[in-house]
Amino acid sequence: MIQTPAPVKSRKTAVAPLSIKNLSVAYQKKPVLRNVSFEVNEGELIGVIGPNGAGKSTLMKAALGLIPSIGGEVLVYGKPYKQQRKVIGYVPQRESVDWDFPTNALDVVLMGRYGHLGWFRRPGAKDKALALECLAKVGMADYAGRQISQLSGGQQQRVFLARALAQDAKLYFMDEPFAGVDAATEKAIITLLQELKLQGKTVIVVHHDLATVQDYFDSVLLLNVEVQGFGPTEQTFTQQLLQHTYGGRLAFLDRSLQPPSRLDGKGE
Amino acid sequence: MERIWSMLADPNMQWIFLGCTLLGLSSGVIGCFSYLRKQSLMGDTLAHAALPGICIAFMLTGIKSIGLFLIGAGIAGIIATFGIGYITRNSKLKQDAAMGIVLSAFFGLGIVLLTLIQHGSYGNQAGLDKFLFGQAASMIASDVITMTIVCISLITICTLLFKQFKIISFDPGFARGLGYPVAFLEQLLMLLIVVAVVAGIQAVGVVLVAALLITPAVSARYWTDRLGLMVVLSGLFGAVSGAIGTWISASVSNLPTGPVTVLAATLLFVVSILFGPQRGLVAKRLLRKSVKQRYQRENELQLEGSIKKEAAL
Numbered sequence: 125m126i127q128t129p130a131p132v133k134s135r136k137t138a139v140a141p142l143s144i145k146n147l148s149v150a151y152q153k154k155p156v157l158r159n160v161s162f163e164v165n166e167g168e169l170i171g172v173i174g175p176n177g178a179g180k181s182t183l184m185k186a187a188l189g190l191i192p193s194i195g196g197e198v199l200v201y202g203k204p205y206k207q208q209r210k211v212i213g214y215v216p217q218r219e220s221v222d223w224d225f226p227t228n229a230l231d232v233v234l235m236g237r238y239g240h241l242g243w244f245r246r247p248g249a250k251d252k253a254l255a256l257e258c259l260a261k262v263g264m265a266d267y268a269g270r271q272i273s274q275l276s277g278g279q280q281q282r283v284f285l286a287r288a289l290a291q292d293a294k295l296y297f298m299d300e301p302f303a304g305v306d307a308a309t310e311k312a313i314i315t316l317l318q319e320l321k322l323q324g325k326t327v328i329v330v331h332h333d334l335a336t337v338q339d340y341f342d343s344v345l346l347l348n349v350e351v352q353g354f355g356p357t358e359q360t361f362t363q364q365l366l367q368h369t370y371g372g373r374l375a376f377l378d379r380s381l382q383p384p385s386r387l388d389g390k391g392e
Numbered sequence: 393m394e395r396i397w398s399m400l401a402d403p404n405m406q407w408i409f410l411g412c413t414l415l416g417l418s419s420g421v422i423g424c425f426s427y428l429r430k431q432s433l434m435g436d437t438l439a440h441a442a443l444p445g446i447c448i449a450f451m452l453t454g455i456k457s458i459g460l461f462l463i464g465a466g467i468a469g470i471i472a473t474f475g476i477g478y479i480t481r482n483s484k485l486k487q488d489a490a491m492g493i494v495l496s497a498f499f500g501l502g503i504v505l506l507t508l509i510q511h512g513s514y515g516n517q518a519g520l521d522k523f524l525f526g527q528a529a530s531m532i533a534s535d536v537i538t539m540t541i542v543c544i545s546l547i548t549i550c551t552l553l554f555k556q557f558k559i560i561s562f563d564p565g566f567a568r569g570l571g572y573p574v575a576f577l578e579q580l581l582m583l584l585i586v587v588a589v590v591a592g593i594q595a596v597g598v599v600l601v602a603a604l605l606i607t608p609a610v611s612a613r614y615w616t617d618r619l620g621l622m623v624v625l626s627g628l629f630g631a632v633s634g635a636i637g638t639w640i641s642a643s644v645s646n647l648p649t650g651p652v653t654v655l656a657a658t659l660l661f662v663v664s665i666l667f668g669p670q671r672g673l674v675a676k677r678l679l680r681k682s683v684k685q686r687y688q689r690e691n692e693l694q695l696e697g698s699i700k701k702e703a704a705l
Contacts, residue, residue, distance in 0.1 A: 190568050209571040221563045225428065226619045235559050239570040244552050271617040287566075 139202040141166050141295045141326040142187065147196030149179070149186045155349065156182045160196070162345060162354045167324045169317055171331040171341035171357075175370050178348040180330045181217070184297050188214060200295060210239055213293030215284050217300055223273045229283045230268040233258055236290030251290075258289040261319075263312050278309030285316060296320065296327040303332060314340060337361055405642060408528050411536040412634035412653060415595055416604060418543040419588045420630025421550055423605035424612065424623045426585055428561040432610075433488065434473075434582070436602035437495045439589045441465075441472035443502025443523065443598050446590075447509060450520060458538045462590045469586040472498055502598070526597030528638065528649030535594060542591045546584055550623065557581065558619055596650035604630055607657040614668030633657035 140163045149157040157179045164170050172180050185191045187198050189205055200208035213236075233255040234247045241247060247255075259265050262282040267275060275283065281301060288296055301313050317340070320327055331337065337344060337357065344360050346353040346369040353365040426434055445468025446461045453460055472494050479490035509520055522530060550557065559567040560577050568574045585605065592601040612626035637653025666673050 185565075188569050190565055206571070209569070212569065214566060214569040216563065216565050216569075220565055222428075222430070225562045226613060226617050226622050227558075227562065228617065232562075235563070235566065238555060238559060238567075238572075241555070243556075246555060291570075 140164060140199075141201055142328065143199040143202075144187060145197045145199075147183070147186060147193055147198060149182050149191065149193050155194075157186065157193075158350050160347070160351050162351060164326055164328065164343065166326055167321060168326055168342040169321055169340060170326070170328045171337050171344045172328060172347055173331055173334065173337060173344055173369070174347035174352070178369075180347055181299055183347065184299050184328070184330060188212065188297060211294040213288040213291040213296040215288045215296070215298040215301055217303070218277065218281050218284060223275070223280055225272065228269050228271055229259065229264060229275065229279075229286075230255055232272060232283050233286045233290050236287040236292075239291060254292075255286070255290050258286040259283070261289060262286045262316060263308075276306075278305040281305050281309055282312060285313060289316075294325055296325060298327065298329045300330050300332060302329075302336075334366070405638075407533055407536045408531050408642075408649070409635065409638045411531045411539050412528055412595055412638045412649060413631045414536075414539050414543040414634070415588075415592045416608070416630030416632070416634030416653065416657075417627045418539075418546045418630075419592055419601075419604035420608035420612075420626040420628070421547055421623055422581075422584050422588045423609040423630070424619075424626045425550075425557050425561055425581055426605060427609040427613075428619075429581070432606045433491050433602075435585055435589060435605035437472060437476070437491045437498075438465075438469045438582075438586050439593065439598050439601045440495045440502070441468045441498040442586070442590055442593060444468055444498055444505055446523060446593070447502055447505035447520070451505070451509060456520070458535055458591065458594065461593075462587065465590040465593075466583070466586050468498065469582070469589075473582055499598070522597075523593055524597050525599060525648065526593065526595050526601070526650035528595040528641070531594060539591050542587055546588060547627075549580075549584065553577070553580075554620070554623075596653060600650055600654050603654040603657060604633070607654070607661050608633065611657070611661040611664035614664040614671045617670075629657065629660050633660060 143163040145161050147157060147160040148155055160179075160183060172183065174180055182191065186193045187205070189198075198205050200212060205212065230252070234251060236258070237247050237251040237255065241251070256265065256268060259268055262285050264279060264282050264286060267279060267283075272280065272283065285298075285301065288298070302310055305313070317327055317329070321342075329341070331340070338361060341357050343355060344353070344357050345351065346360065346365055348369050352369040353360045353362075423435065426432060442461075442465035445464035445466070447464075448468075449460045449464025450456065475494045476487065476490045479485055479493065480487050485493075506521055506524075556567070556572060556577050559570075559572065560574055560581075564574050564578075567577075588605065589601050592604055596604060608626045608629035609622075611629050612622045615625055616622050633653050633656040636656040637649050640656070641647040641649040641652045664672070667675070669675055670679075
């Protein structure tokens, strides 16, 4: 049973794990993100929600410095992200890599340690033990030596999560970790997210399934090029703001939008 | 066997043998990364782009030396990659189309310059046209020394930066997130490919040199699921191809070394695709057969079991 977390405000530290001010990104002429500003609290699970093409992945990539922005500022624990890379963990979309690459699950998880190694040092026994531990945390300990193309989609996703765990970060970015995974993996991921949260880590998740938003996240960011709403889930995940975010494409929402009290007493 | 030894007794032949083996080794090693980064054709593009670079280097200096050609080919290669990048960024064309355009444009320019050189007043011009299809026999001691240096530095860099090259080949986005200078590492890989290509042009020629980058790497992939081993195997396959190529072309009169080397690499590829464990066609066929047999046997056993049960009742 997971108790409803202690009031978020009390945990709020002086320096926010992530503070984004007026971030704008444009690939071509049209901006993909316009003046995005928000600040997340430490120890929260934050869902980033919005329709296709709203710029959710772009926001994540721009915050990580993977793509250039045309304006704005990203601060991680009060400093530019470039100085804070070691406290940031990243789970890219599963489709972004070729899973036929000649490597095994343990080796992929070990990549999470690279940031802690020197330029020329190879991962050692300690890193391997830690990587195995991370694999065990996502229920993949038995698959350490498995070639990654022989894993199912859900297992591949869990390997990516284990790699992010191995980064031993304080602030995590996850790009659609729930996309196309089976029920077992979804459960493994959400258990893991809760555990990270209990450790005081902050996790920002691009999410698609509106039906589970209220169960999974403390705060939500509603995004459609601009920020349409940001704040605690019970206040922000409302019919009105969602309509605004998604335009008229929200017919099915009426069913999934239930009182936030559903969260109580429902645990993993 | 005796013929090999007698052939190797000739010091000239020794140089060529060593040169081709080293060439195969270094191309095989660096080729792995370009293959895994889905840039197999990049080697071909860089090789064709090298031709005008080499011609211009020769026209400006009038000297035939691998060092100078490396610079010329390197600059041409950089311009070619920028060209490809520019086209893919600013048009709807995909990378393969952009490569095709750049490759043929540079090659066309190269042939024009080559013709100019042949008909012009350049002394010492004999041999430059050999760069089209390569002529291993023209290798001299100093070329082989250059090749040795190239080979050693290439392998050293790949060993030291193995971790980095692995992660930018598998997941460049994640590598960038870790703070690795991905653009720099990608350029470095590209540079190493240019170096391997230019070192190989003299022996194998502009047209075929890319085969030494691609074929050993693809073959090696059939034997292992581990990158480290794959790189070693690929280097080995390349080296063996080079050795076989030199040996056959020396034993059979008038066979060109470069093309024979490429054919030897291709033979290794055919063996790999057929007999590689797990991935090979034969292994796959056998696995399917054994799975089918086991399934049928289990079905039969089950059937027998249920019949016995019925009889017992």
